[in-house]
Amino acid sequence: MFRNWKILCCVGLLAITSSARQVKAEEFALDDQHTSVVFAVSHMGYSFCYGMFGKYTGKINFDAKNPTASQFQFVVDAASLDTKSVKRDEHLRGPDFFNVKQFPEITFVSKSVEVVDKTMNVTGTLTMHGVSKTIVLPLVHMGAGPGPDQKQHVGFSGKLTVKRSDFDMKTYIPNIGDEVTLLLSFEGVK
DSSP states (O other): OHHHHHHHHHHHHHHHHHHHHOOOEEEEEEEEEEEEEEEEEEETTEEEEEEEEOOEEEEEEOOOOOOOOOEEEEEEGGGGGEEEEEEHHEEEEEEEETOTTTTTTTEEEEEEEEEEEEEEEEEEEEEEEEEEEEEEEEEEEEEEEEEETTEEEEEEEEEEEEEEOOOOOTTTTTTTEEEEEEEEEEEEEO
């Protein structure tokens, strides 16, 4: 009987210790009012054309103590692109480029996170124009804390380059550059 009591105590101690070590990731909804996705592409090598997307949804599961356990999911409304030119935007939404009627969403779903120095290298699947590719999105955790709404906020920023030809958007290459630089900054709210 004493032996069984010792076994029960050991099992209980192990359960308490392991649960104390497990820190759950906190879930945040993407705050579209404090999120930006800006893109830049070369125009004939003479200049860069800049634009941005304006509508986003998503979810962030962030574990501050163990960032490798974090997860990111984003959906961008492809039709929400804006380059400050109505004619160009209509062309970009059409079949030569994003073809938003057939492919209305751009999505990213993370698979894993590796931390190198202060950068979280987030490996995930980017789906755009009906093509899915594995990419690595380097993110910097900008900070976390209460916002003016007294809710918990968390923020990140990142920069990466993708080739639009990898997503079957090849119109006007090389006059319009193949490489597209993306600048991201986003917040999540708990």
